[in-house]
Amino acid sequence: MFWLVRRIGTSVLMLILVTSVVFLTIRMVPGDPVQLLLGESGGEVDIQAAQALRHRLGLDRPLMTQYVDNVSSIVTFRFGNSLVSGAPIGPDIMQRFPRTLELVGWASVIALVFGIPGGVLAALRKGQTFDRAASWFASVGQSLPVFVIGALMVLVFAQTLRIAPAGGYASLQHPLKHFSLVLMPAMAIGIGFSAMIFRITRTATLEVLPLDYVRTARAKGVAPRRIIVRHVLRNSLMPIVTVFGLQVGSLLSGTVLVEYVFNYPGLSGMLINAVAARDYPAVTAILAVTATAFILINLLVDIAYGFLDPRVRR
Structure with missing residues (x-):
């Protein structure tokens, strides 16, 4: 304690x-x-x-x-x-901050859903076609700037295929329109984020697979799925949690370009306008709120360390 x-x-x-x-x-x-x-x-x-x-x-x-x-x-x-x-x-911060949190939240869900399973599967199939293809896509997704991904998504899905709105925001009173407007900016952030989680997961899994307790579990005839979930993935989570926590904290103040491309009224746009106008109280308040969220996320990561590895608590 x-x-x-x-x-x-x-x-x-x-x-x-x-x-x-x-x-x-x-x-x-x-x-x-x-x-x-x-x-x-x-x-x-x-x-x-x-x-x-x-x-x-x-x-x-x-x-x-x-x-x-x-x-x-x-x-x-x-x-x-x-x-x-x-x-x-x-009132303006309290209105805009949940929008940015929602954007980062959906991007985090996308990153976890695609990054962790993909990284584990690529490690299990090291050198095979899936591993090479997934690693290539992860390199491309992580190297492309987020505003380039956002602009390409607007060009393809909004202007060419016309299956999604180009940008804007709608309240939760219109849930279908709301999620359709949040989806593309969240995916624009989530692609690079998931690529990062994929690479960390793959590397951590490859480090754990050859360890003695994994080989012992296999020798005892433990089911492969149980080995992956209880022994490999659980002991690979420390670096994944570290990168995830730091990246989520960075995204809270790093969604400026995405909000600009998709005309999304989040907190980052308010910060840019406040800095340009030298609005001292607004800048200090916005960054204080962002810093508080970042510190809370890192605190939660430290608490997660304590549950994942009891040695941290000692």
């Missing part, structure tokens, strides 16, 4: 550190939000108007005061107000 408490404490410290770094880094990026807001028309920015707007937005306060207010708004889930629109940031 102590390792879990220690890991939770480390996660809290990491979240504080990430929030602090984001708060300072976004303010070091060239560009003044006041100048951007007042200079949208392209004319000369009035100095008095700029000072008045900076005071109204609270940007003339000491940096430490701004930091404390920003962190307190994140801790209390209020997230503050946008510098651009003046509207609360929280």
